[in-house]
């Protein structure tokens with residue numbers, strides 16, 4: 366029998382997954398394993414750790430057959446930081462949600478960026494708290510409905526990519542569940558950066574977000590991603606009046622060289638007279 370592609374990367378005994386029909390999380394999860402596979406021996410099931418917080422998106426770590434850690438809500442980045450500092454040879458990937466990363470975990474996020482910890486953080490942005498039934502997150506766009514915003518959200522949302530750049534991350538990119546090959550590229554390139562890499566993957570949530578906001582079928586939500594995402598190069602040339610509220614740029618936003626936290630920590634160990642990792 367022909368081996369099904371990428372099957373080895375998933376814990377068969379944990380499937381089927383709990384995501385709703387039409388959810389974009391599976392697309393983003395598959396994009397991660399495609400990016401891992403493209404890195405050959407540098408990223409294998411034995412040298413890669415996947416850490417997540419709590420939420421629908423964070424369930425991905427349970428389905429992926431790597432060394433995985435499903436931590437407390439918002440706390441994936443501190444756990445991942447500990448793993449990376451204790452064992453710098455491991456590749457450490459964080460999977461998080463918009464609530465997990467920018468609400469309860471927002472402080473850990475900005476400080477992870479600031480320290481330039483050598484992690485790859487992939488935010489599955491479905492614009493809502495999916496797992497708990499559709500409360501507004503800090504990334505719910507203005508005017509969109511949530512159980513906690515039945516007349517439309519009045520909060521100004523975070524642009525997590527801007528936040529990551531401003532906080533010190535050294536690789537920042539965005540893509541969507543529609544632009545799968547592009548998403549794989551953004552993740553692959555993030556793996557190559559030595560320092561804090563942040564990739565926002567826009568994913569559709571047909572149940573908690575789409576239904577309440579009358580997006581229609583999951584395929585309509587994916588068409589919305591297709592029609593409103595603008596490649597960064599085109600976005601930069603777009604006249605301001607064409608940058609309507611639904612439109613958003615995708616691509617690489619920022620990349621820089623800066624010492625990563627592990628290197629700085631090694632210098633502390635050396636100064637203190639201990640053996641460097």
Ligand SMILES: Cc1ncc(C[n+]2csc(CCOP(=O)(O)OP(=O)(O)O)c2C)c(N)n1
Nearest residue numbers: 419420421422438462463464465494495496
């Ligand atoms: C300390 C704590 N507070 C609240 C919760 C309840 N809770 C679980 S998941 C979640 C929000 C998930 O939203 P998000 O991070 O956007 O992920 P999604 O489910 O949309 O993928 C909340 C509030 C919790 N598990 N722990």
